[in-house]
Amino acid sequence: MEFDTIAAISTPMGEGAIAIVRLSGDQAIEFADQLFRGKGGKKLNDAATHTIHYGQLVDPKTNEVAEEVMVSVMKGPKTFTREDVVEINCHGGLVSVNRVLQLVLKTGARLAEPGEFTKRAFLNGRIDLSQAEAVMDLIRAKTDRAMNVALGQMEGRLSKLIRKLRQDILETLAQVEVNIDYPEYDDVEEMTHKLLINKAKEIQGEIKKILQTSEQGKILREGLSTVIVGRPNVGKSSLLNSLVHENKAIVTDIPGTTRDVIEEYVNVRGVPLRLLDTAGIRETEDIVERIGVERSRQVLKEADLILLVLNYSDELTVEDENIFKAVAGMDTIVIVNKTDLPQKIDMERVKELASEHKLVTTSLLEDVGVDALEEAISSLFFAGSIEAGDMTYVSNSRHIALLNQSLNAIEEVINGVESGIPIDIVQIDLTRTWELLGEIIGESVHDSLIDQLFSQFCLGK
Template sequence: MVQDTIAAISTAVGEGGIAIIRMSGDNAINCVDLIFDSKKKLRDADSHTVHYGHIVHPVTGERIEEVIVTVMRGPRSFTAEDVVEINAHGGVIAVKKVLDTVLELEGVRTAEPGEFTKRAFLNGRIDLMQAEAVIDLIRSKSDRAFSVARKQAEGTLSKQIKALRGTVIELLAHIEVNIDYPEHDVEAMTSAYIREQCQAAIGELDRLLKTANDGKLLREGIVTAIVGRPNVGKSSLMNMLTQENRAIVTDIPGTTRDVIEQFVTINGIPLRLLDTAGIRETSDIVERIGVERSRNALQDADLILFVLNHNEPLHADDRLLLEQLQGRSMIVIVNKTDLPGALDSEALMKFVPKGQIVRMSMAEESGLDRLEAVIHDMFFEGELEANDMTYVSNVRHISLLKQAKQSMEDAIEATYTGIPIDVIQIDVRSAWESLGEILGDEAGDSLIDQIFSQFCLGK
């Protein structure tokens, strides 16, 4: 159990109705009693109660702020320690005065980034997977991403990993008994039995990994590059998707000189939109830099929205870029359908299937529903319901699940080659350790520190 008392502002900096200063530690309640002027001492208060009073200077007795203080005694608190939350008026000066007063108390220090959640993990209230879900909750860009993170924070996915790990440890126990007492042939420990148990574990790992692509996209967003020749409506599409004038729109080709980035949610799916400069040969040095950045953005994109004009034939630059993008996840958007047509649809379908062509009019704001449907069908199999299914979304978790699967496959392969059972045990134990690293049971201090350093102060 961590003994020292930590404190930090847990709400966003700036003006607001309420700001919260959070404290945690064995001595948190007694510390606040030294600066809290109220009818009742907090040390005598019941857990999970709220108290009105004033923060006063511990030496001069000067009133600093009118506050509401909440007491939560461990282990029934977020950190499993005694926690005190001071609710003050929002505003930079008021909050700073209260925090400075708290930090003047002996034994109280500023919390490190993520230290409250880290203490919850170290004190056994949550596992590492649940702790990482907390930051996913904060960073959620859509309702579905939030739902996925919430289920992970509640431990839904952790329970499945723990159950799978329990199955693996049972297999390990049988192998070790067979090694120690070979004359008993416990549980008929044969190669066939090992293969059966490993295959069952692989089936569960495959089920979890099947959700990984969808989960990762929900967590991080689909990196979506909007590309095309100058003046085809790329910036108009950006503004239509974001419902704001994020990009400058003119009739002058080459207006967009750099990559503009914006997050947007379409039908519950987060997209990280990259509005790129029009791709063409140009002598303008600034535009040429923008075109080069556009080409770089294409390399990192999960999805490419290729914009063409309905009232223009396919240009040589269009054909060249379409050829270069073969095999990529791409949707061709035929813009300006409100104007007379000049685009050869048959020529276009030589590059992309008909189902990946969406006809739109930015001027009339039509075709957006169709675009949403195509994006959904392209990236997500079946109906995407975060409330009904647990998704693996964290890259670290996905990597460790794959490692566990590989170890199980190695164990199966070893049974066919006559490798001794004590060597096979190493592969099975490796799978068990990989699963434990997801939960934090096998995680080293450096990994734990790296994970919690990503959190904000006060969380």
């Protein structure tokens, strides 16, 4: 397979110590050689692979020095894309890095599309599709746990499991074909049914085992939509500030200060939360506050986790009890705040209302109870810690959907065999299972899906 030579800025835009312009393709070294002037006139094409060289970039048309650089030369196939790769390290600044990129493009390189370097690594067989998607998961990881999951997928843990399952299915299909085409025994049909049912149940068990990690894996990848709710002036904004460790929300003694939903990301003991601080839920004549209250009720319906805040120094109200009714059946942690003030709340009634939820007491003003709250959030979704270990966590929504479809297909095989459906019909579902698993690693996937997946990557990756 032949490709042209592509180039892009591979570091974030903005000021920094260095920036990198990356080239990949058969002419990557040749194009860099047209610009690079090293000590003694040494050519990059003559350099050993995986070496770095100090010199200057010179505009070949004007012979003016454009930048002082360090150039890394990596010759294929032992590179990320399995093509020749050149990385030009220049000073990190908008003018500097754009100047280098423009010079490279003038030599004949094409500006890379989003994710095109990783796409070439996939198309050239360097990585499979699940590993390619893990690259973006690694970049977007918001916690150490999420990063560990992405690293495991990049190492090919999920790929190995999927390939083994597909190989088992392929061998089973081949054996079934042999039994049908070359029957040596009178009981060949019974043997074939037994082979199918045993193997199908084994594959079913393996797929279920992988899917058991999907809930935690998806949380680590996408984060939990976490809504802070309660009546006005119970400490919702103080809770947001405590978890974020920064004064993101305005805190006053005036009820109704928060008029809209405030959003912030936070890492709570390895669990990524998308925190939403809502307007206090109460009846109000203020039209702006009323809109905020309606938005609070809306995000409540879409939340993965509810942090329901009560005031230790206030009596329970009908509004408090209505909020308890609204979060019934949802993952909720009840927080009784302001324990530094005299008690007015009926804690026995609170425990009764919060019987199906975790209950934590805090004084956010004095930073008391925050550790207990963080532990409650972590333990609610993760009974144990996620380590690199041998466990394979599946976190990608596309992978989870395909695994569920594969599970349905293999269950159709089991039902078909137990119902006495002809083998050639049952084989269709088994083949379908094999194809669905192949879509996870890119063995059987449409070009349009590949283009769509890589278009979500950042430029230069």
